[in-house]
Amino acid sequence: MAYNFSEESKERIIKVLGATRTMVHYTWVPFILYLGWKSTSNKPNLISLFSPLPSA
Amino acid sequence: MNGVYGIPRATKQEPVSRFQKFKESPAYPVVLNVSLFAAGVWFIQSEIMDLMVPQ
Amino acid sequence: MSAQLPLGDISKLAIPTLPGMQPPKPQPGFWSSNPVFSYLNDVYSSVSEHRRSLGLNNPGTVEDLSREVSRDVLLGQYFFTGLRADLTKNFSTNPYFQITHSLSIGSQMMPPYAFTSLYATDDLVAQGTLDNNFALNGRVHYAWSKNNISKINSHIAKGQPAMVQLEQDYQGHDFSFNIKSLNPSFLDNGEFSGDVYASLLQSISKKLSIGIEAAYSRQAQYPPDAAISYLARYNADKWIASAQIKAQGSVVASFYRKVAENVSAGIETQILASMRPITDPMLGQTIGVEPVMEGVTTIGAKYEFRQSVFRGQIDSDGKVSCCLEKKILPTVSVLFSGELDHLKSTSRLGLGLQFETAGSEEMILRQQGLDANGNPLTLEQAAM
Numbered sequence: 206m207a208y209n210f211s212e213e214s215k216e217r218i219i220k221v222l223g224a225t226r227t228m229v230h231y232t233w234v235p236f237i238l239y240l241g242w243k244s245t246s247n248k249p250n251l252i253s254l255f256s257p258l259p260s261a
Numbered sequence: 262m263n264g265v266y267g268i269p270r271a272t273k274q275e276p277v278s279r280f281q282k283f284k285e286s287p288a289y290p291v292v293l294n295v296s297l298f299a300a301g302v303w304f305i306q307s308e309i310m311d312l313m314v315p316q
Numbered sequence: 317m318s319a320q321l322p323l324g325d326i327s328k329l330a331i332p333t334l335p336g337m338q339p340p341k342p343q344p345g346f347w348s349s350n351p352v353f354s355y356l357n358d359v360y361s362s363v364s365e366h367r368r369s370l371g372l373n374n375p376g377t378v379e380d381l382s383r384e385v386s387r388d389v390l391l392g393q394y395f396f397t398g399l400r401a402d403l404t405k406n407f408s409t410n411p412y413f414q415i416t417h418s419l420s421i422g423s424q425m426m427p428p429y430a431f432t433s434l435y436a437t438d439d440l441v442a443q444g445t446l447d448n449n450f451a452l453n454g455r456v457h458y459a460w461s462k463n464n465i466s467k468i469n470s471h472i473a474k475g476q477p478a479m480v481q482l483e484q485d486y487q488g489h490d491f492s493f494n495i496k497s498l499n500p501s502f503l504d505n506g507e508f509s510g511d512v513y514a515s516l517l518q519s520i521s522k523k524l525s526i527g528i529e530a531a532y533s534r535q536a537q538y539p540p541d542a543a544i545s546y547l548a549r550y551n552a553d554k555w556i557a558s559a560q561i562k563a564q565g566s567v568v569a570s571f572y573r574k575v576a577e578n579v580s581a582g583i584e585t586q587i588l589a590s591m592r593p594i595t596d597p598m599l600g601q602t603i604g605v606e607p608v609m610e611g612v613t614t615i616g617a618k619y620e621f622r623q624s625v626f627r628g629q630i631d632s633d634g635k636v637s638c639c640l641e642k643k644i645l646p647t648v649s650v651l652f653s654g655e656l657d658h659l660k661s662t663s664r665l666g667l668g669l670q671f672e673t674a675g676s677e678e679m680i681l682r683q684q685g686l687d688a689n690g691n692p693l694t695l696e697q698a699a700m
Contacts (some may be wrong), residue, residue, distance in 0.1 A: 210502075210506060215503055218503060219503065226472055226478050228451050229452070229454065229472065230450075230472045231471070233444045233452060233454045234431070234433055234444040234445075234446050235450070236441070236442075236444075237433040237434070237435045237442050237444050238415070238433050240413075240442065241407060241408075241411075241414075241415075241433065241435045242413075242434045244408055244413055245407045245408045245412045245413060245675070245676055245677060246408065246677075246678065247673055247676045247677065249407065249676070253675065254415070254469070254675075255415070255627065256405075257403035257405055257417050257671070257673060258673060258676055258677030259405075259673040259674050259675070259680065260674075267375040277440070281656050284379070287589075287607050287608060287609040288609070288613040289429070289588055289609075290587065290609045290610055291611060293424065293611065293632070294331055294585045294586075294587055294611035294612070294613045294632065295585070295587075296585060297585065297613040297632055298421050298569055298571070298613055301583035301585075301613065302557075302571045302583060302614045304584060304615070305571065305573045305575075305581045305582070305615075306554075306555070306573065309563055311575060311576075312397075312581045313579070314576040314578075315577070315578075315579075
């Protein structure tokens with residue numbers, strides 16, 4: 206099970222993985238908020254999405 | 262621990278009781294915990310546990 | 317291209333181990349009519365026929381081998397120290413969507429602030445937590461079918477290597493199979509590095525199930541390491557016993573009993589064997605190793621009342637701890653946890669508040685026990 210990558214492609218893979226990691230790091234929580242926001246009936250605005258106070 | 266390494270003892274060693282020896286052996290925590298587990302299972306299965314149910 | 321993959325159709329494949337699935341009758345043809353294959357097919361169908369006739373149930377996952385004791389009766393994850401407040405806002409129940417702000421002071425485990433968002437449908441769970449250092453804990457579970465679930469867990473923090481765990485959970489008719497891999501990579505000279513765990517738990521009678529877990533670990537520059545653990549679980553309806561013998565040299569045994577409708581009790585014993593280096597008292601050098609056995613036994617009980625849950629436990633190290641969760645209003649709960657260490661004469665305390673607020677009209681009505689049309693909720697709806 207040995208995949209021998211050339212130095213070049215290895216560097217490219219590491220770069221892609223690093224970019225994926227950064228992207229996931231910054232977009233994962235906003236992405237979930239978007240999914241949730243889309244599914245709610247009243248489409249809350251940003252403030253009521255984040256504020257812990259009740260809103261309806 | 263003892264004189265194996267040629268360390269002179271300042272005082273004469275106290276005679277170690279058999280229980281003390283057992284307590285220091287690796288078997289002690291095993292025996293202790295196995296018996297605690299058995300006792301605990303017995304306790305949980307016994308009627309004392311049923312009495313601890315609030316009415 | 318991924319849109320065209322018929323991955324969601326795995327449930328429709330005829331897998332004879334799935335509950336309620338019949339293996340398809342082999343079509344007569346070269347592959348089934350030649351003597352060798354027809355014999356193998358016959359053996360295969362009679363084995364699966366026999367397995368079904370035993371009436372075995374799925375034994376539950378390996379991870380949940382002792383869930384009743386270690387995750388329900390004993391304090392474990394319920395214990396916390398310091399002060400904390402959780403402010404949860406629910407937006408909808410189907411799909412489930414909520415956000416949580418968590419504040420904590422004086423805890424070694426919990427960050428001072430964390431924001432969690434959770435989205436869940438019948439087959440997808442997505443959760444993300446960001447703390448005040450901007451470290452992300454992410455989790456996705458996707459159920460291809462009721463029996464086949466993929467999971468990804470990830471931890472990403474600045475200045476730390478990212479942690480990714482891929483997991484596949486398959487629950488058959490009478491067995492559970494799980495494979496997971498932590499930080500798998502093939503970049504180190506094309507060799508695999510990371511950890512892999514594969515486990516199988518098989519019911520062998522209506523009550524008894526046994527299992528095995530194999531672990532393989534290889535990190536760059538270190539020789540690979542493999543280990544086997546053995547598992548057993550006995551569920552006699554009124555009580556459940558489980559045992560694990562782990563390759564690292566530990567034994568965990570647990571016993572659970574549901575004493576009454578609202579009371580359950582459990583005990584867990586862990587015995588750990590390890591090697592301790594012996595140091596020469598004169599030279600301070602290591603001159604050998606000696607086996608050391610350590611063990612701890614914990615016994616505890618859980619009481620559920622109408623508005624509160626109480627957990628208490630005592631262990632063989634002399635620690636007495638308890639945890640109380642009380643709903644003081646439909647939307648406010650108080651948490652208390654305390655621990656007294658009698659041998660060390662120390663204590664730890666935790667006090668917390670949980671608030672639940674509604675983010676939509678529907679949720680406000682639900683908090684008052686009404687459904688979206690203003691009618692009282694049925695019990696099943698309320699439990700959702």
